[in-house]
Amino acid sequence: xxxxxxxxxxxxxxxxxxxxxxxxxxxxxxxxxxxxxxxxxxxxxxxxxxxxxxxxxxxxxxxxxxxxxxxxxxxxxxxxxxxxxxxxxxxxxxxxxxxxxxxxxxxxxxxxxxxxxxxxxxxxxxxxxxxxxxxxxxxxxxxxxxxxxxxxxxx
Numbered sequence: 001x002x003x004x005x006x007x008x009x010x011x012x013x014x015x016x017x018x019x020x021x022x023x024x025x026x027x028x029x030x031x032x033x034x035x036x037x038x039x040x041x042x043x044x045x046x047x048x049x050x051x052x053x054x055x056x057x058x059x060x061x062x063x064x065x066x067x068x069x070x071x072x073x074x075x076x077x078x079x080x081x082x083x084x085x086x087x088x089x090x091x092x093x094x095x096x097x098x099x100x101x102x103x104x105x106x107x108x109x110x111x112x113x114x115x116x117x118x119x120x121x122x123x124x125x126x127x128x129x130x131x132x133x134x135x136x137x138x139x140x141x142x143x144x145x146x147x148x149x150x151x152x153x154x155x
Contacts, residue, residue, distance in 0.1 A: 037111070044106065075126045075143070082119045088112060121150070 042052045088111055095103035125146055132138045 040110070048103065072126070072130055075122070075129055079119070079122045079126055082115070082122050088115070 045052055088107055092104050092107040092112065095101075095107065125143070128146065129143050132142050
């Protein structure tokens, strides 16, 4: 990695690996896969001459009720978390501007394609839940049905 690229990433990238892990595990993607991705990314970073500096993870600023009656707000929060994860697009474009095509390719193939699919699925689910949640309990029923259909964990 060139010094220019390293400096540009350090100055403009606000991507925190720990935040990426926290956000992914909050949405049920799977802690094991997330940790695998985190370790792979950390090893790749070190291989390319970077440094890994873990940082504290801020807790979410929302209070989740024990038994939510309306699933719209939690689904919106999950969608916002997923959209924040797409900040890695900035890292990809920065790598492209600095001539680091290998970094850009790795970010696109290993992280961005998966994440874009999750954001789209979550946005579709939010749209469905918003439509039917006008009747009490109907939104939760649709949410459960959709999550079971997509083989996500529903308790």
